[in-house]
Amino acid sequence: MRIGIIGAGATGLTAAHDLAADGHEVTVLEGADEIGGLAGSLEVQGTPLERYYHHIFASDRAMIDLIGELGLAPKLRFHATTTGIYHDGVLHDFSTPRDMLAFPPLRLADRVRFGASSALLKAVRxxxxxxxxxxxxxxxxxxxxxxxxxxxxPLLVGKFGARAPEISMAWLWARVHFRTFKLGYLDGGFHQVYTALLRSVQERGGRVETGRRLAHIAQPDPAGPVEVTTEDGARAEFDRVLVTVPQPAFARATGAPEDDVLHRAEYLGATCFVLECDRSVIPYYWLNVNDPSAPFLAVVEHTRMVPTSEYGGRHVVYVGNYVPRDDWRFTTDPAELLQRYEPWLQRLNPDFELSWVQDWHFSRAGFAQPVVTPAYRESIPPHETSMPGVVLATMSQIYPQDRGQSYAVAMARRVVQQYFR
Incomplete structure (x- = not known):
């Protein structure tokens, strides 16, 4: 079949890889100028690095299996990283169960209760x-x-803002249940996974076209081809189409009525700085900023996991956030935003100053974090759509997870098996 795939992220490229291997004629249309979706990369001193911090867990079998299938397993390493919590002006170690049971802001009884409740979430399947x-x-x-x-x-408020009291416990369960203390990272970056998938598709005669943002999709005759139009005016016809973009983009492209399930999902945007510093900023890989008045949620010093030698001696620090798309942190000019972040970075490290930053990169994504409320399940559309030739496989459908490379890969393979074979 002639199969069109909308989106060249983890879901779209994995599906394209499998479908091309099955002998289909595959075309992937990606709106951005690069592949990878939310796992897209930039370069730091010549080495590819994810625009938004990425790692995998030992429980992420779908991603681990794909890495092996692509011949990249020798580059996958699991690291014993460190975690901290910034609370009430102080940095606290929070890497191990022992750290958690010694966490000073809580009394012993509170620590034990916290540990027991976390163990319960690990046990619930x-x-x-x-x-x-x-x-x-x-x-x-x-x-x-x-x-x-x-x-x-503070973590829920930092991530979801005013919506924090509404967040479903299923979401929090997923954050605790599947996580492991060791984190996996691919030497040279996850960009290699996406370039290997791209190469696999191309070697089998498929095409991946970037800069082709979806504008319209229709199937006038239920037994006929699916028509796809992109914003640059290009038009193509396919026997079947797999759509992997967020629900709102698909809803706009199909002209779905306002009461359609496609309009129900809510998403936050993401903003993320990658700072190339001449020295370390925090003493951890991951620091949760447990202060709701802080303008960012987490600081991740990537080079506490990967050696600075991979990045020309630079200390690579992410400063990330999830915010509404009309929030000042999403709309402010990045140079000004970094200036406004400086006093808060100084709270984490009193010696910090922007002169430490030798270069920086800024990325934003409009649909990066679904708002998972108790009503969220009702907003999840089926993979089948109103058009017989169109299948939807998008972020909201990996519930109770909300995003992640491994879940995207697993969904792609499940959908290909169920609807294209």
Missing amino acids: DGERFGDRRALEWVQRWAGRRAADVIWE
Whole structure:
């Protein structure tokens, strides 16, 4: 068949790889100028690096298997990284169960209760049972109010803002249940996965075209071809189409009515700085900023996991956030935004000054974080659409997860198996 795939992220390229291997004529249309979607990369001193911090867990079998299939397994390493929490003006170690049981802002009884509630979430296998419960209410009851106030609520507010009280416990369960203490990273970056998938598609006669943002999709005759038009005016026909862009983009392209399920999902945008510094900024790989008044959610010093020698001696630091698309942190000029972040970076490291930053990069994405409320399940559309020739495989459909390379890969393979074979 002639198969069109909309989007060249993890889902789209994995599906294209599998479908091309099956002998189909595959064309991938990607709106951005690069492949990889939210795992797209830039370069730091000649080495590809993800625009938004990425790693995988030992539980991410779909991604690990794909890496092996592409011949990249020798480059995958799991690292024992460090985590900290910034609370009430102080940095606290939070890397191991021992650190958690010694966490000073909590009393011993609170620490034990926090540990027990986390162990419970690790033990529960079906997180969807928490779908209709609110995360803050659950942690206040089971982890205790003090642990909720110090640990969980600042993280939820930092990520979801005013929507934090509405977030489903299924979302928080997924964040705890599948995570492992060691983090996996590919020597040379995950960009290699996407270039290997691209090469695989091309070697089998497929095409991947960037700069082709979806404008319209229709199937006038249910038994006929699917018509796809991109914003540059190009038009193509396919026997089948797999759409991997966020629901709002698909809804616009199909002209779905306002009451259609496609319009129900809510998304936050993402903003992320990559700072190339001449020295270390924080003493951890990952630092949760547990202060709701802070303008960013987390600081990730990538070179606490990967040697600085990979990046010309630069210390690579991410400063990331999830915000509404009309928020000042999404709309402000990046140079000004970095200036406004400086006082907060100085709270994390009093010696820090912007002169440490030798170069910086800024990325923003409009649809990066679904807002997973108890009503979220009702906003998840089926893979089948109103057009017989069109299948939808998008971020919202990996519930109770909300994003992640491995879940995108797994969904791509499941959808190809179910709807294209």
